[in-house]
Amino acid sequence: MARHDLYKALCDIVGPSYVADSDFAVWAYARDASAYPARPPGIVVRPDSSEEISEIVKLANLHRIPIIPRGGGTQYGGWPPGDPGRSICVDMTRMRRLLDVNELNSTVTVEAGITGAELEERLLRRGLYAHTTFSPPDSVTVGGAVCGVFGGGGAKFATLAANWPTIVGVKAVLPNGDIVETGTRSNQHSKMFFRAAIGPDLTGLFIGSYGIFGIVTEVTQELFRHQPYKREGAVVYDSERLDDANRAMIEVGLHEPKLCSLGGIFGMGPSVKGKKDWQLIYQVTAHTQEEMDAKADCVERIIREAAPPDAWHPEAATGFAQRLLHFGHDSSSGAKVLGMPTFIEFLAPRDSGLSLFRGVLELIGKEIEGWEGRVSCWGCAMWLCGDQHYLSFFLNHKETDPEARERALAVARKVNRFGLERGGFKLVLNKDVGDIAAEMIPEPYAKLLRTLKEVLDPNNIMNPHMLSLP
Numbered sequence: 001m002a003r004h005d006l007y008k009a010l011c012d013i014v015g016p017s018y019v020a021d022s023d024f025a026v027w028a029y030a031r032d033a034s035a036y037p038a039r040p041p042g043i044v045v046r047p048d049s050s051e052e053i054s055e056i057v058k059l060a061n062l063h064r065i066p067i068i069p070r071g072g073g074t075q076y077g078g079w080p081p082g083d084p085g086r087s088i089c090v091d092m093t094r095m096r097r098l099l100d101v102n103e104l105n106s107t108v109t110v111e112a113g114i115t116g117a118e119l120e121e122r123l124l125r126r127g128l129y130a131h132t133t134f135s136p137p138d139s140v141t142v143g144g145a146v147c148g149v150f151g152g153g154g155a156k157f158a159t160l161a162a163n164w165p166t167i168v169g170v171k172a173v174l175p176n177g178d179i180v181e182t183g184t185r186s187n188q189h190s191k192m193f194f195r196a197a198i199g200p201d202l203t204g205l206f207i208g209s210y211g212i213f214g215i216v217t218e219v220t221q222e223l224f225r226h227q228p229y230k231r232e233g234a235v236v237y238d239s240e241r242l243d244d245a246n247r248a249m250i251e252v253g254l255h256e257p258k259l260c261s262l263g264g265i266f267g268m269g270p271s272v273k274g275k276k277d278w279q280l281i282y283q284v285t286a287h288t289q290e291e292m293d294a295k296a297d298c299v300e301r302i303i304r305e306a307a308p309p310d311a312w313h314p315e316a317a318t319g320f321a322q323r324l325l326h327f328g329h330d331s332s333s334g335a336k337v338l339g340m341p342t343f344i345e346f347l348a349p350r351d352s353g354l355s356l357f358r359g360v361l362e363l364i365g366k367e368i369e370g371w372e373g374r375v376s377c378w379g380c381a382m383w384l385c386g387d388q389h390y391l392s393f394f395l396n397h398k399e400t401d402p403e404a405r406e407r408a409l410a411v412a413r414k415v416n417r418f419g420l421e422r423g424g425f426k427l428v429l430n431k432d433v434g435d436i437a438a439e440m441i442p443e444p445y446a447k448l449l450r451t452l453k454e455v456l457d458p459n460n461i462m463n464p465h466m467l468s469l470p
């Protein structure tokens with residue numbers, strides 16, 4: 001079998017047990033969690049330290065071979081192409097150490113390849129908590145979340161990207177192989193204890209970067225006390241009362257201090273015929289029973305005053321809220337029944353979330369007409385997301401139906417463009433979705449992005465072709 005050009009050199013860096021270039025290995029790294037096309041790398045390497053990654057990056061520069069960092073591979077915007085069949089995929093999952101827990105400074109430092117589930121589990125043993133992504137934490141890595149969307153859900157209010165402020169700093173390998181630390185580590189004598197730096201906030205350069213400015217190898221996040229008390233609630237509004245449900249959710253979201261760690265309005269999509277109620281579901285978390293009761297009472301009072309629902313805590317809706325929010329972390333179980341999922345999501349300002357939600361639902365309804373049983377949209381949701389709304393729509397198709405897949409992706413592209421043009425904001429970008437979003441970037445901003453990329457990565461080896469960059 002013909003080996004990848006760098007097989008031997010990479011084995012010298014990380015050891016032969018951690019390099020693979022067989023067809024089986026590279027195809028296993030070819031896709032994300034979406035229906036967008038597979039893009040196999042040429043070789044996969046699993047480093048164990050920032051220093052090894054630095055060596056790999058220097059080698060890649062020498063040979064002008066693109067690098068694609070990979071966490072859990074759960075992105076759903078289309079896997080980065082790199083140079084298909086030739087790129088080096090750097091799998092971060094060996095780097096999963098919990099490096100430091102500093103309760104007094106409220107920081108936790110981990111290697112970027114640790115999954116959210118492992119981090120949460122290990123902190124829980126000490127009565128502590130750090131934000132990870134709400135879903136699916138068993139595979140999403142901390143580094144992947146930082147470089148993709150850093151979401152959350154749990155002890156504090158948050159879902160997608162609402163957790164960016166809780167990132168204190170990162171260690172990263174730059175495209176030239178240099179290893180840098182951001183935040184207070186910009187003073188070589190300081191610990192990583194705060195996001196402030198000598199000069200501008202360069203932690204932000206890596207957050208949401210999709211790996212185009214380097215590989216994040218360590219992350220320091222804010223640490224919280226675990227809140228052991230959780231309660232879910234659900235109220236139901238008739239199908240015509242989405243405005244009311246939205247008003248109630250807005251009032252709950254506006255309350256200071258924040259009451260809900262998670263919450264949202266869930267409804268049936270255009271594929272469901274007949275009456276479609278809206279369920280407003282939420283979760284309160286607390287340190288004590290009294291605190292939880294008080295928070296739950298407060299949420300109920302706000303809902304009652306804003307827009308009394310048609311039903312309070314019906315069994316089915318409450319059960320749904322518990323499954324989704326309490327045990328959480330698994331929003332994908334329907335996919336086995338419904339086929340391959342295509343997520344469409346937008347972050348929207350509170351004042352226009354509802355009109356965007358309605359517009360997108362209507363468009364999806366039109367676009368899937370005539371595709372009954374092949375491309376479906378069974379559900380939609382509008383989440384409380386800090387001080388924003390996070391809108392999500394779920395399309396499904398069977399992987400064995402290539403026409404349906406193309407249709408689902410065409411619908412997603414159209415809807416993504418529609419939402420962006422109406423002020424929605426995309427967080428989950430990666431390749432295919434990112435290219436659509438990049439069309440909306442004003443030229444001076446695009447120029448800034450291009451300039452940064454050219455300066456930091458003159459050989460264009462770090463995740464090339466993302467965000468419509470060369």
Ligand SMILES: Cc1cc2nc3c(=O)[nH]c(=O)nc-3n(C[C@H](O)[C@H](O)[C@H](O)COP(=O)(O)OP(=O)(O)OC[C@H]3O[C@@H](n4cnc5c(N)ncnc54)[C@H](O)[C@@H]3O)c2cc1C
Binds near residue numbers: 070134146161
């Ligand atoms: C069913 C489902 C539900 C989801 N729900 C949520 C949610 O509730 N909240 C939320 O925030 N997100 C959610 N996500 C999205 C998920 O959290 C993000 O896609 C996250 O970025 C994926 O992390 P990962 O480790 O799988 O990264 P990957 O998918 O492997 O990589 C993501 C991107 O980051 C780059 N990258 C990965 N690791 C590094 C690194 N160490 N350094 C530099 N670049 C890197 C990759 O090249 C790629 O471009 C959901 C995803 C799925 C499939």
